[in-house]
């Protein structure tokens with residue numbers, strides 16, 4: 782079982798490889814799937830800003846491309862900017878996390894300890910796959 786601290790470490794490691802020539806704001810994410818495998822992603826910026834990919838989206842879509850359909854938890858870490866702030870997933874990423882059943886979101890406190898919340902806390906009354914009763 783991957784601990785929150787280990788997931789934060791994996792997220793911080795992949796954040797060092799973020800492609801951020803415009804913001805210099807490096808973010809990494811590490812998602813653990815229902816089989817216990819960890820999938821990582823970093824943010825990848827684009828000169829056409831809306832084409833930028835967030836770290837969380839990168840990690841989750843990389844897992845999805847491997848056939849993963851359920852992710853239990855994801856850790857998100859940023860390396861730059863005001864380290865007094867938690868790096869919370871953006872609204873678009875919260876919806877992506879909802880699609881793959883993420884239950885737990887782990888951020889890093891300024892002292893390095895995990896700050897754990899539920900996706901329900903970040904995205905209450907979310908619209909999700911259950912609306913379609915779709916097979917995943």
Ligand SMILES: [Zn+2]
Pocket residue numbers: 835836837838870871872873874875
């Ligand atoms: Zn995002």
